[in-house]
Amino acid sequence: MDLKGRIKNAERVAVLTGAGISAESGIPTFRGADGLWKQFRAEELATPQAFQRDPKLVWEWYDWRRQKCAQAVPNPGHLALAELERIAPHFTLITQNVDGLHALAGSKHILELHGNIWRMRCVACEAMQESREPLGGELPHCDCGALMRPDIVWFGEALPQQVLSEAFSCARSAEVFLSVGTSAWVMPACQLPVVAKQSGAYVVEVNLEKTPISEMVDEAHHRKAGEILPSLLGVEI
Numbered sequence: 001m002d003l004k005g006r007i008k009n010a011e012r013v014a015v016l017t018g019a020g021i022s023a024e025s026g027i028p029t030f031r032g033a034d035g036l037w038k039q040f041r042a043e044e045l046a047t048p049q050a051f052q053r054d055p056k057l058v059w060e061w062y063d064w065r066r067q068k069c070a071q072a073v074p075n076p077g078h079l080a081l082a083e084l085e086r087i088a089p090h091f092t093l094i095t096q097n098v099d100g101l102h103a104l105a106g107s108k109h110i111l112e113l114h115g116n117i118w119r120m121r122c123v124a125c126e127a128m129q130e131s132r133e134p135l136g137g138e139l140p141h142c143d144c145g146a147l148m149r150p151d152i153v154w155f156g157e158a159l160p161q162q163v164l165s166e167a168f169s170c171a172r173s174a175e176v177f178l179s180v181g182t183s184a185w186v187m188p189a190c191q192l193p194v195v196a197k198q199s200g201a202y203v204v205e206v207n208l209e210k211t212p213i214s215e216m217v218d219e220a221h222h223r224k225a226g227e228i229l230p231s232l233l234g235v236e237i
Contacts, residue, residue: 007084007176010175010176011175012089012091012170012176014091014094014192014196015180016095016177016178016180016192016193017096018180018183018186019182019183020181021075021077021181021226024226025072025073026071027072027099027101047154047156048157055147056139062150063134066117066118069100069101073101074105076226076229078105079105079106079230080229081233082102083106083233083235085109093109094111094171094189095110098112100117113153114153114159115150115160118130120140121150122142123149124142124144124146128151167189171201174196177197177204178205179192179193179203179206180205181207181225183209183211184212185211193216193217203218205221206223207221207222209222210222
C-alpha cells in the first residue's frame with residue numbers, strides 16, 4: 001500500500017517538522033551553510049544568561065529575526081500539511097520551528113516544541129503576550145512592570161514538559177508518522193520518529209539530505225518538502 005492509501009486508512013497521523021520546511025519560505029536555518037549560528041554566537045544571544053547580561057542586544061536580534069519571519073509566507077509544504085490535517089481524523093503537527101508559518105498556512109493542532117517567536121513571556125509573573133509589531137528599539141514590559149522575554153526555549157532550558165509529553169504520546173499512537181525538513185540530530189525531537197517506528201507506525205522522511213534516521217524509515221524522499229509533499233500526500237492546495 002502506498003502512502004496515500006495508508007493516510008486514507010489511518011485514524012492517527014503525526015508530523016514532525018524542522019527548519020528545512022521554513023528555509024523554503026526564505027527563513028535562514030541555524031545549522032546550514034548560511035545558518036544564523038554562522039554569523040552569531042549562540043551563547044551571546046540565545047541563553048538566559050545572555051538575556052540577563054544584555055536584554056537589549058538579545059531583543060534587537062530577536063526583533064531582526066521577527067522581521068525576517070514577517071516577510072515569509074507559507075510554502076506548498078506548509079499548505080499540504082494543513083490540508084492533510086483536514087482529511088485525517090486525528091492529526092498532530094509537532095514543530096521545532098518558532099516562526100508561526102504552520103498556523104498561517106491553516107494548521108490548527110500544533111505542538112510547538114521550542115516556543116513561538118511572536119509570543120513574549122514575563123520574566124516575573126509568566127504572563128503571555130502576542131504581538132507581530134516591530135519593537136522599535138524599546139524593550140517590552142509586562143503590565144506588572146517586569147521585562148518580557150521571547151517565549152523561546154533557549155540553550156540550557158528544558159522544553160515545555162506538557163508539550164513534549166503530548167508529542168511523544170502522539171508519536172506512540174500514530175499509524176503514519178512524517179519527519180519533514182529536520183536534520184534528526186536535535187534531541188529530544190529526533191527521538192520522535194524512532195519512537196513512532198518502534199510503536200508500529202509507517203514512517204516517512206522528507207528532507208533535502210540524508211539523516212541519521214534515513215536507513216530506519218519506511219520511505220525516504222530527499223527533496224524539498226514544497227516540491228514533493230502535495231503529490232506525496234495526495235492533497236490539493
